[in-house]
Amino acid sequence: MSILNADLHCHSVVSDGTLTPEELAARAAANGVELWALTDHDEISGQHRAMAAAHGRGMKYLTGTEISVTFAGHTVHIVGLGFDPDDPQMQQGLVRTRGGRGERAQEMSAQLAQVGIKGAYEGALRYVGNPELISRTHFARFLVEAGVCKDTGEVFRRFLTEGKPGYVAHRWASLKDAVQWITRAGGLAVIAHPARYRFTANEEYALFSEFKAHGGQGVEVVTGSHTAAEYVKYAETAQEFGLAASRGSDFHSPDESHTDLGQLPYLPGGLTPVWELLEARIR
Known part of the structure; x- marks a missing residue:
């Protein structure tokens, strides 16, 4: 089987x-x-x-x-x-x-703003089918769309992971x-x-x-x-x-x-x- x-x-x-x-x-x-x-x-x-x-x-x-x-x-x-x-x-x-994801997403956006990437929370929301489940993946898609990174692999090398801008533990x-x-x-x-x-x-x-x-x-x-x-x-x-x-x-x-x-x-x-x-x- x-x-x-x-x-x-x-x-x-x-x-x-x-x-x-x-x-x-x-x-x-x-x-x-x-x-x-x-x-x-x-x-x-x-x-x-x-x-x-x-x-x-x-x-x-x-x-x-x-x-x-x-x-x-x-x-x-x-x-x-x-x-x-x-x-x-x-x-x-x-x-x-799921309850902590929204607050975490706002903190991620604030960190990205500190390194010059504005509007990340609103940008990530455009990719979210269910706002309760906003995640790093949605932020990654926004960073690619905004031209900050060429693909999601580059996003996770430069941002959103431990020790990098936009990482917030949950x-x-x-x-x-x-x-x-x-x-x-x-x-x-x-x-x-x-x-x-x-x-x-x-x-x-x-x-x-x-x-x-x-x-x-x-x-x-x-x-x-x-x-x-x-x-x-x-x-x-x-x-x-x-x-x-x-x-x-x-x-x-x-x-x-x-x-x-x-x-x-x-x-x-x-x-x-x-x-x-x-x-x-x-x-």
């Missing part, structure tokens, strides 16, 4: 993507995706639209979200799959998590909260793109240990930001911690994303795919 074109990580205009859930479903289906999940940041309001669009295109669907958590002073992302999208506890938790949900919101709503929690966090070996071990202790069950092994060597490394990590393996492009936009929907290599053999544990939740 690891040989399945499943794409279980992508974003729409409901958070920081540029396509609607319906456009994403069409793109995924055109690329041969058989099982799809929309995983907008800290938001599940697009789930019913995505599910209907998936079914209309002949794809199976798993509900999804990507929750921002703070762990060891870093922001870590936890993907939730297969949960009840109408679960009130999860909805309330995500509302609280305290997200705890790891325990995120995992429990997902699992109590009937879903499965997955550590997203673990290679991106630049943890020390001890910090990474602590992340996986604590995640598993709270009831987390999966890790993204094959994802758009991982190298081939990292596929191997996190396949081994999945086996070490007894976690199921997930696969997802982390697609945001045709103009920005390195990996298109459904275009990743298949999961390595010898792993338990997350969709095998979620068979009863696939719709």
Whole structure:
């Protein structure tokens, strides 16, 4: 069952993507995706639209979200799959998590103004489908449009990252909260793109240990930001911690994303795919 074109990580205009859930479903289906999940940041309001669009295109669907958590002073992302999208506890938790984004965005804009970039908050808002979810990605698109940087990669080299103008830390949900919101709503929690966090070996071990202790069950092994060597490394990590393996492009936009929907290599053999544990939740 690891040989399945499943794409279980992508974003729409409901958070920081540029396509609607319906456009994403069409793109995924055109690329041969058989099982799809929309995983907008800290938001599940697009789930019913995505599910209907998936079914209309002949794809199976798993509900999804990507929750921002703070762990060891870093922001870590936890993907939730297969949960009840109408679960009130999860909805309330995500509302609280989103609550700090607007204030953070104003602080980011003020920092950019200090280095001569005016109107960044208003500029970023033009790219926001959901003002509650204004993020660094929206600021990056504005900086490209304004001619400050040639592409979003340059933005994140010069701005919006730790130690650079426009970076404002935000305290997200705890790891325990995120995992429990997902699992109590009937879903499965997955550590997203673990290679991106630049943890020390001890910090990474602590992340996986604590995640598993709270009831987390999966890790993204094959994802758009991982190298081939990292596929191997996190396949081994999945086996070490007894976690199921997930696969997802982390697609945001045709103009920005390195990996298109459904275009990743298949999961390595010898792993338990997350969709095998979620068979009863696939719709």
